[in-house]
Amino acid sequence: MADTKSMQIENKQVDKKKTKSHRITFGIIYLVLAAFIWIVFVNGTDTSILTTFNMTPGGSSAYMDDWIFPTASTLSTLAFICAIAGAYQIIRGFGKFTNGILALVAGIFIFSFLSWASSGGSINLAGLLRVTVVRAVPLTLGAMAGMLCERSGTVNIAIEGMMLTSAFVSTVIASLTNLWIGMLAGVLTGGLIAWIHGVLTIKYKVDHTISGTVINIFATGITSFLSSKFLQKTDYQYLNEPGMFPQIDIPVLSKIPFVGPILFSHNMYVYAMFLLVPFLTVMLFSTRWGLRLRSVGEHPKAADTLGINVIKTRYMAVILGGMMAGFAGTYFTLGSSGRFDELLTAGRGFIALAAMLFGNYHPVGAMGAGLLFGFFDSLSAKASILKVPIPSDFLGMMPYLATIVVLAGVVGRSQAPAAAGKSYDKESL
Amino acid sequence: MENQKQTQNKPSGIAVFFDELSKSSGMVTFLAILTGILIAGLLVALTTVEVYDAFSISFWSGIKEALRTAWNTYSSLFIGAFGDPKKIAAAFQGGDGLEIRRAINPFFESLVQTTPFIFGGLSVALGFRVGLFNIGAEGQLFIGAMTSVYAGYAITGLPAYIHIPLALLAGAAGGAAWGFVPGYLKAKTGAHEVIITIMMNYIAFKLSDFMLRGPMKDPNEYTPKTPWIQESAQLTRLFPDTIRFHIGFFIALGVAYFVYWLLFKTTWGFELRTVGSNPNGARYAGINTTKATVVAMSLAGSLAGLAGANEVLGLNYRLVPSFTSGYGFDSIALALLGKNHPLGVVLSALLFGFLRNGSRQMQLKSGVPIDIVSILQALILTFIAAPAIIRSIYRLKKPDHEEETIKVGSWGGN
Incomplete structure (x- = not known):
């Protein structure tokens, strides 16, 4: 009895240690992403360059004006937000908002990538999301x-x-x-x-x-x-x-x-x-x-x-x-x-x-994940239109790479049903 | 039980023989292959228009046509795999060297096809022995082919006895790197190796596409191909022209023996197998399961990489985009058929190699698509994995001891 109790306490401490190292790892990842946006995306673009996002997919009658913004200054703002999120993550942690912030930072990074890849030109954001x-x-x-x-x-x-x-x-x-x-x-x-x-x-x-x-x-x-x-x-x-x-x-x-x-x-x-x-x-x-x-x-x-x-x-x-x-x-x-x-x-x-x-193992989660993978799929299909110095083969790898990263548990391991994969035998104990 | 048997009316020797035979697992394997062949033959007959035409004349002519179709398919498969006996006899009587080589070529070509199967099967079997399901043999094979072909053309001025082992090692290293990733992720994060290796396959295909069109492209060619490898890196061929049989087959046999020795004759192999059969027990006994997983996946990757190296160094001498071989996927069925034992793998690799080589001839002669072979493999594999089906079809007796079945862990990392 006492044994199990002490073990439980020990487990809790291990868990705490784990979440702490987890917290710091994520914080560092955010900082690295912020630095990446800053060094690769912002430094390579001239301040006068604009990015255009088309908000109407081809052939649609529901029209919306294009969204035009200056690339470099927008990206530096986003890099700054990422850096703050990273710093706060290392020092305090976001507690129960951790996953939400992770999604936000990932979203910012992808958005930055898109703005950078289409800088000086345009990309059909609505078409991308539709696909x-x-x-x-x-x-x-x-x-x-x-x-x-x-x-x-x-x-x-x-x-x-x-x-x-x-x-x-x-x-x-x-x-x-x-x-x-x-x-x-x-x-x-x-x-x-x-x-x-x-x-x-x-x-x-x-x-x-x-x-x-x-x-x-x-x-x-x-x-x-x-x-x-x-x-x-x-x-x-x-x-x-x-x-x-x-x-x-x-x-x-x-x-x-x-x-x-x-x-x-x-x-x-x-x-x-x-x-x-x-x-x-x-x-x-x-x-x-x-x-x-x-x-x-x-x-x-x-x-x-x-x-x-x-x-x-x-x-x-x-x-x-x-x-x-x-x-x-x-x-x-x-x-x-x-x-x-x-x-x-x-x-x-x-x-x-x-x-x-x-x-x-939840339908809503499945749809969220499906949309994420769908986005990478859609992006790799659009690779040829982007003026990116990335070969299309590498963008084609993205859905698969994303799958590996996700499975390797950046977001924590999912809980499989306890008896999944075990055939049921009435006789056996 | 046995005492009872002896005291009761003594069964004759033949009866005992049949009794034992019907319990043995070899019998199940044999019947699994036979049943697979029968069902695949039925499928061929059912998808042939002539058979239906014949059925519209009369029932018996329909049956006759169906049998004839199946017979034609399998006989052209046999001739494609072993060579035409009549031609061989005629060639030997004629005594012309080239004619003889042409006649016996199918047999040696089958051995050539067998070679990558041995490597691939060993790769999957080794994984299974450690409780890991390596579906990634195909991708590892691609990477192995890529690294070995690079070592084959980029390094010059070496004698063959250094260059060949070096290029083979490069292939093994490439495959090992591709196997290391899922092994490491499995051990550290619990990500299931089945999905990771499948994803690694797709990444390998894309990567090789990129390499062939970019850094590794032969500048003198319009289409994406690598340069030819140096002559010193080519695996030695044992016969003059038209027969492509090369020393790769013997290297494969040597590697098979090495894997056998490693798994069954060393302490380290015992540890690996313990991890596979009882991971919790292994952990309790102080075996480092993390290390075992990583090392086993890397080793499995290097074996698959050797399969790729063997193909480019022994046959093609360069890498082309249509290198989609399917060897890696077939190896799964093959390893299970061989009960994950190196000797079993070699035997079933021979079966698959002869099937594969024969099926090409079959496609040419009887118009039956080559894919029938993978249907056949799936059928055989089903019956091997569920021996109870075969036992109930043929009314075989249950074995006295529990049959060994393969278990692969579930997602949760257990």
Whole structure:
């Protein structure tokens, strides 16, 4: 008894030490960023140079004037704010606002980078943010798919494979019938593959990561196989013409300058994301259904004792997650490119997993992380337009680098459900 | 149990043999491969238009056509992998050296394809032994190829017996650096190596794209390619022209033995394996798990880097952008098939190498896309990972002892 108490105290001291070193590390990072903005960005630009941010995306009717400001003086102000934040962080710390300040400093840095990269010219800020929202869709949906599985105790790294397969199936079915049936077929495909994942992990107790990898290899193989056998042949081109979901402008809201075109002038996938995030939040955290699902992932034995069917709940959660991943997969073809190409998901399924971890297994967090990664994605796509002396390959690395930095725990380690990755065995203790 | 068996009516030798056979894990492996081949064959038949045409004539002609399609696929795969027996016999009767070499070339070409699989499989297997899932072999392979090709063309005036090991070491070092990062992050921050290594893969691809178009580009070429490596860095070929078989295969075998020795014959290897099988116990026993994780990932990276080095130093002699080999990903299936044992890895690398080489011929001759091989691999891997499926299909008996299954830690770092 006394032992545990002293251990607890010891742990607390260790924690305190940790937070202190954490605090100082962050403070130093802020100072370094401030110095970076000052030395690299401000020193390289002439005081008379202006930066122009276009506030209207191309083709939008909701017009807003361009935002023009002098580059050097704005940047020095921002560097100053960063430096103050860093100094205060080292001396006092921001307490419970730490994460908010971190986001602020990161935002300032990115903003400075953009102003510097487009100094003397212009950059379409509204267009950049609009694409960010679009790119966030598969990541957010994929992250929520992983979340459904993992909250119930099944690790699912097969999101990528599920997306890829459902993208393929939805393309073919939509080409033969119509968009909605194609999308439905994609969703069902995701569910079917998830069911296989469930059988392997829940029934046969295969290691979850290995089962996921098998599904990824299989999905890559089968979609490439069928694609090069049929979709790439001229005789079968009609199978690869599914069309795309049209853009729907929400009345009134889409007319708001700046915000309207960014948020309310998309195809149905973006709106689906906006609706699914709060819906899933409520379902997971405020209903009996959600409580049961989470209990099975945290402590299956206890849930079992209370009469919850662990196996059934896990199957349900995994299949629902797979359907969500399938829905995300159909975005790539029916919502973005309008045709299927081999390996078109390009690792988005894995970035979605990182978004899930970063979002701390919460739908809102997942969307935040999805938007962040979406921003980097959007930025790397815009790299060629920027007058940056950075090769496009390096900007292309940014989503992946950001994922690593996030996972390595700059923001602290996320809490995985306790039983995630452990197959449930009724007999064992 | 065994006493009972002996006292009861003594079973005949054959019965005991079959009894033991149905319990052995070798039998499961064999049946897993067989089942995978059958299902993949079915898939090929199902995606062939001629089969459906034949079915519209009559049921039996449909079945016949389906069997014929599957047979054609696999026979062209076999000929592609081993060479055409008729041609070989004819060439030996003719006695012309070039003809003989052409006839037996497929076999040696399969060995050439096997070589990077051995390195890659060892890389993944070593990771698994320490409880780490190295999906990053592909990226490490890229980086290894890049560093070794640099050592191959930038350093001049060395004799081959120094230059070859140097270039190989450069490849190993490059791969090790790429493996070190996820290892370090895993050990220090608990970031799961699966996602980190996948991200490292994409970064490696982008980096090699950049290097090929920028610093490492051959100025005399329009397209992004590196310069040719020095002749002194080329891995020695053992036959005259048309056969590309080189000493890399034997180096791979040597490295496989080295990994075996390291893992199973040294204290240090024992520690690594303990960390893999029981991390908490290892920590309790005073083993430095942090160090083990970092070192194991770096070592795994260096093995994958050697696979890349082997490709550029032994075959291509330069680095081109379309170097997307897929060896790194296939190595995962291969390591699991080989039960993460160096000898098993070598055997399954042979299987994969012959499959891969044969599949090219198959694609040319029967028009079946090469991707069927990765479907086949996924199927085999599924059955290996879930032996219960195979046991229930073929009504095999349960083994007396618990089967070894592979476990990879979850996100939480446990």
